[in-house]
Amino acid sequence: MEPDSRAFERNALKALSDKELQDALENAVGRIEARRAAAVASFDGFEAARERASGLRRETLSRLGDHLARFIEEAEKRGAVVHVARDAAQARGIVARVAREEGVALAVRSKSTAAEEISLDDALREAGVEEVETDLGGYVARLAGEPPSHILSSAFHMTREAVSRVFEGKLGEPPAADAATLSAIARKRLEESFSRAGMGVSGANFLVAETGSVVLLSNDGNARAGALLPRVHLVVAGIEKVVPRMADLPVFLRLLSRSASGQPLPSYVSILTGPRRDGDAEGPQRLHVLLIDCGRSAILEGKYRDALKCIRCGACLSACPVYGCVGGRPYGWVYPGPIGAVLTPLLAGLSEAAALPDASTLCGACSDACPVKVPLSAFLLELRSDTRFQGLKAPAEIAWAKGYASVMKRAGVLEALERILGELSRLVSKGHPLSGMPYPFAGWTERRDFPSVARRPFRKLWKIRRGARE
Numbered sequence: 001m002e003p004d005s006r007a008f009e010r011n012a013l014k015a016l017s018d019k020e021l022q023d024a025l026e027n028a029v030g031r032i033e034a035r036r037a038a039a040v041a042s043f044d045g046f047e048a049a050r051e052r053a054s055g056l057r058r059e060t061l062s063r064l065g066d067h068l069a070r071f072i073e074e075a076e077k078r079g080a081v082v083h084v085a086r087d088a089a090q091a092r093g094i095v096a097r098v099a100r101e102e103g104v105a106l107a108v109r110s111k112s113t114a115a116e117e118i119s120l121d122d123a124l125r126e127a128g129v130e131e132v133e134t135d136l137g138g139y140v141a142r143l144a145g146e147p148p149s150h151i152l153s154s155a156f157h158m159t160r161e162a163v164s165r166v167f168e169g170k171l172g173e174p175p176a177a178d179a180a181t182l183s184a185i186a187r188k189r190l191e192e193s194f195s196r197a198g199m200g201v202s203g204a205n206f207l208v209a210e211t212g213s214v215v216l217l218s219n220d221g222n223a224r225a226g227a228l229l230p231r232v233h234l235v236v237a238g239i240e241k242v243v244p245r246m247a248d249l250p251v252f253l254r255l256l257s258r259s260a261s262g263q264p265l266p267s268y269v270s271i272l273t274g275p276r277r278d279g280d281a282e283g284p285q286r287l288h289v290l291l292i293d294c295g296r297s298a299i300l301e302g303k304y305r306d307a308l309k310c311i312r313c314g315a316c317l318s319a320c321p322v323y324g325c326v327g328g329r330p331y332g333w334v335y336p337g338p339i340g341a342v343l344t345p346l347l348a349g350l351s352e353a354a355a356l357p358d359a360s361t362l363c364g365a366c367s368d369a370c371p372v373k374v375p376l377s378a379f380l381l382e383l384r385s386d387t388r389f390q391g392l393k394a395p396a397e398i399a400w401a402k403g404y405a406s407v408m409k410r411a412g413v414l415e416a417l418e419r420i421l422g423e424l425s426r427l428v429s430k431g432h433p434l435s436g437m438p439y440p441f442a443g444w445t446e447r448r449d450f451p452s453v454a455r456r457p458f459r460k461l462w463k464i465r466r467g468a469r470e
């Protein structure tokens with residue numbers, strides 16, 4: 001697949017015809033969505049917690065500059081070195097400089113979308129640093145030479161059989177069919193890297209302003225090992241990750257974990273407050289925090305500010321019927337699914353990702369699933385409108401939309417059309433759903449039937465049914 005958001009449609013078509021991918025997605029999305037739904041249903045105060053988390057995020061974003069200044073002051077007071085990068089090129093320059101100055105030869109890295117965003121690999125390569133991905137999914141995806149397909153799990157799109165084939169081909173391991181054996185193979189390979197690495201690199205789930213702390217959540221424990229074992233640790237985080245107080249954390253931890261994997265809490269919660277002090281049993285001797293802007297300040301000032309409320313739980317991905325059919329790779333950049341369809345145009349430029357806001361049925365499942373109430377559906381609609389006004393829509397699509405709007409605005413025309421379609425439906429399919437239609441509608445019936453059209457117009461049916469109820 002092409003690593004390019006502009007190629008979304010081509011990539012999505014490829015994904016739809018990939019049988020192994022379809023099986024993997026059906027399995028993985030179904031499983032994670034069921035776990036999330038069960039975790040949410042068993043959390044009594046879910047709606048109240050969502051409301052509180054959403055309010056806290058909005059409040060924080062409204063004074064982000066103050067909270068960031070406080071975070072930097074407190075982190076530096078405790079011995080961390082804080083860097084700020086305006087864009088990806090500047091961020092890569094800082095990463096390369098830190099690696100060189102700290103004399104790093106090998107870096108272990110845990111999954112971080114911010115690091116992906118700035119192409120951190122290139123910076124380490126430029127500094128002559130060998131790099132090992134330690135997130136299990138990320139390790140597998142890298143061996144396979146594939147980009148991450150989910151915010152939380154890079155190898156979300158791969159079946160166990162596919163992982164086994166990669167281990168066989170790249171590591172010379174014998175075939176294995178169960179997940180435990182496969183993860184044991186990966187762990188054994190990674191263990192040695194942790195002990196040799198001079199630097200660990202991670203993202204941050206949250207940055208706490210009042211204490212200058214970095215909060216890392218993980219389930220496999222590798223992010224924790226990467227943060228505590230190497231001599232130097234480098235955190236790469238977006239500026240929006242700040243929360244004002246330590247007391248704000250619990251609500252986010254409870255929501256994030258349930259929304260991400262259905263667990264009440266993450267398996268590991270690591271809080272780094274400055275580098276290791278005398279008497280500390282573990283922790284890096286040097287702690288660097290790289291805060292990246294990369295377009296976030298512009299988002300903060302505009303109508304899409306609430307997109308920065310996102311806490312990267314991935315719930316909107318599992319809830320989205322489009323993501324469920326095509327997976328993450330067709331989105332072509334760091335952020336897939338509904339939040340990717342919003343963030344990619346905002347961070348990488350609308351002209352780079354004009355197709356992504358269309359990658360949605362606007363069913364609203366993403367907005368309903370979001371634990372911090374990012375208005376994803378409304379933003380997708382707004383971005384579609386932006387693509388239209390920036391001249392990025394095809395003339396045929398604009399003409400079709402204008403025609404559609406003019407019919408929908410005229411009750412008489414709509415009613416006449418409905419009657420004609422109702423009659424046609426009766427003649428062609430005897431009122432039954434159609435299982436196949438000719439081009440250009442053939443795509444619709446490839447995966448589902450087209451419902452029969454009612455013989456009476458919608459408004460008539462509405463009146464009859466409302467009358468029956470009154």
Ligand code: SF4
Pocket residue numbers: 259309310311312313314315316317339366369370371372373374376
């Ligand atoms: S937009 Fe909401 S649901 Fe999607 S990843 Fe962000 S926090 Fe999670």
